[in-house]
Amino acid sequence: MKCPKCNYENSQEALYCGLCYHVLRKEEIPLEVIHYEAEKDFDVISIQDETKPKLRSIYILISIIFISIILFVIISK
Numbered sequence: 001m002k003c004p005k006c007n008y009e010n011s012q013e014a015l016y017c018g019l020c021y022h023v024l025r026k027e028e029i030p031l032e033v034i035h036y037e038a039e040k041d042f043d044v045i046s047i048q049d050e051t052k053p054k055l056r057s058i059y060i061l062i063s064i065i066f067i068s069i070i071l072f073v074i075i076s077k
């Protein structure tokens, strides 16, 4: 089987190109591997989503403190 990327002649049962590691037969990679990769990606996304609300609440808290300081300065004048 010739690699479509680099034209390297691989053996018929090769899953990856021996030269450039291009995937030759994607449909024959076990589903479990694809699921595992998908789950890893999902974990990364969910971790990022968990940190965002925390950051947002910190920004809200800082802005509330900042606004109250400004209000205090205005009122005290």
Ligand SMILES: [Zn+2]
Residues within 6 Å of the ligand: 003, 004, 005, 006, 007, 008, 017, 018, 019, 020, 021, 022
């Ligand atoms: Zn190749």
